[in-house]
Amino acid sequence: MSVKIPRGTQDILPGQSEKWQYIESIAKEVCRRYHYKEIRTPIFEHTELFKRSVGDTTDIVQKEMYTFEDRGERSLTLRPEGTAAVVRSFVENKMFGIPDQPVKLFYTGPMFRYERPQSGRYRQFVQFGVEAIGSEDPAIDAEVIALVMDIYKSAGLKKLNLVINSLGDAESRNAHRAALIAHFEPRIGEFCADCQTRLAQNPLRILDCKKDRDHELMGTAPSILDYLNEESKTYFSKVTGYLDGLGISYTIDPKLVRGLDYYNHTAFEVMSEAEGFGAITTLCGGGRYNGLVQDLGGPDSPGIGFAFSIERFIAAMEAEGIKWPLDNGLDCYIVALGEEAKDRSVALVHQLRTAGLSADRDYQDRKMKAQLKASDRQNARFTAILGEDELAENRITVKDMAAGSQENVPLNELAQYVKTKMEAN
16 A cells, blocks of 8 residues: 655745745844844654643634543644744743843744645645844834844735734733624624633634624724724834834734633734735734743743744745745756766765765766766766776866866866856856
């Protein structure tokens, strides 16, 4: 019987993996400019971490987590998102004691959620994320938002819409919560079972329901912006003011709540407005999570972050028709004719690689014509031909495939010759 890939996962093959590498390289370079450093956390964590941080009432915890018991009967979960693990590491490794705060971190890696696979959405997906922990300055909110917008723009994306909202502090959210209960409770029987449960546990989650999003009460639900106290209003005003100063355009959407319980104050999403991108337009989501560090056993260390799916990033690039600036060609391909030439080519290829050049040779004992075709398929910048005549003269024929010229080069100078030519171009 054949064994196939699990549903909701994908193989990233050569030709596609270069796109992932390109996006990751852009994101890491922007993070370098913003002085964010990489952190790597385990792919699985104790289940309690996600229950305490993400929230018991969220779809992630209730429906989507991959949870299992290990041989020690400990409940473990494949990470469904990155923030909880980063904050756990921040607390466990006492990063709150680092003199320079906030601690600025980025991560990338696979996440796991059991949901219905659809275009651009998988059960195993890769996220790139950023966390800034240790400051409640609204300027760091603007910095984090500017960082992700810089990543997208550095890749050439233009059809973007930054959507922002304030979820307020605890006092503001409690007032809004009471208003939401009063609004939905008389007709809660018209909503799905999940929303009926959320009414008592976390009525804000009702606004994020996909099943009942077209219900008339959704459009008339109380806005969080009407319940912000003065402190929350001032905070949000400073964030938007900084964005204005940075020249970053945005749309305020009072219905933006995000899907995780730990968010407060600033919440934001970046949407793709590219034609044909799909019904689900969200590229990135993030927000502030003051209190999460304390919930996980640390001191009062406010934080803010975001995460985006690399799969959806690629889809947005292709929807906008952006040309991928990828160079998959070889610097040099060696065509060897005869046993002695084949033996000698092994060392020649190694010398080219040692000199920092990409190089390859034939490993299937093919004729000269087939080897030349292989060089062409691999888009080799130079093709070096080594046969009996060249060996007798201790030289190799090097063809410049772009210029259509060729030269005879001493064997011991091949690597330097190709390197010099490549640097000249």
